[in-house]
Amino acid sequence: MTKTFMIALLMIVDSYCCFGQTKQDGQPGYDGALAKKLGADAYGMKSYVMVFLKEGPVKIKDSVAREKLQTAHLKNILKLAGEGKLIVAGPFADNQEIRGIFIFNVSTVEEAKKLTESDPAVQAGTLIMELHPWYGSAALVEIPGIHKKIQKKSVVDN
Numbered sequence: 001m002t003k004t005f006m007i008a009l010l011m012i013v014d015s016y017c018c019f020g021q022t023k024q025d026g027q028p029g030y031d032g033a034l035a036k037k038l039g040a041d042a043y044g045m046k047s048y049v050m051v052f053l054k055e056g057p058v059k060i061k062d063s064v065a066r067e068k069l070q071t072a073h074l075k076n077i078l079k080l081a082g083e084g085k086l087i088v089a090g091p092f093a094d095n096q097e098i099r100g101i102f103i104f105n106v107s108t109v110e111e112a113k114k115l116t117e118s119d120p121a122v123q124a125g126t127l128i129m130e131l132h133p134w135y136g137s138a139a140l141v142e143i144p145g146i147h148k149k150i151q152k153k154s155v156v157d158n
Helices: 002-020 032-038 063-082 109-117 120-124 138-150
Strands: 045-055 086-091 098-104 127-137
Touching: 032 138, 045 109, 045 138, 063 086, 063 098, 063 120, 086 138, 098 109, 098 127, 109 120, 109 127, 120 127, 127 138
Parallel strands: none
Antiparallel strands: 045 098, 045 127, 086 098
8 A cells, every 4th residue: 555655646746747847838948939930830840941962963173163163152051041041051071972961941842942053063063952841940040140159260261
């Protein structure tokens, strides 16, 4: 009987700890205004489009031309980020076929395709794109603003 009493008591305490800490409108710490601002659903998630930038068929051997194209590629990334369309971008560090990613804060693959087609490296054929709808944390929308606060130097500065 003591064992049964202890188990029941633990269940009551556990229930209190789990449910007593939640607010009426969600999990502990939930900020409904922020969730709305970021476009979050009930899970704190939203839809994006992820682009895998793959090695394209065109190979530029001239180092000056390659550097010029890379600078144009980076400037386009900054432009798209400044418009709030591109929220994450970066290269992979393992020198494989997939060279990097973009995560676009847009609702359709078609819109992301148009934005990716604005990239000079895609236009030149040194990169090709593979696009996928993606579901991730709505908090990603905050990355560009945070990045500006921790970036000492621009990727296009020499």
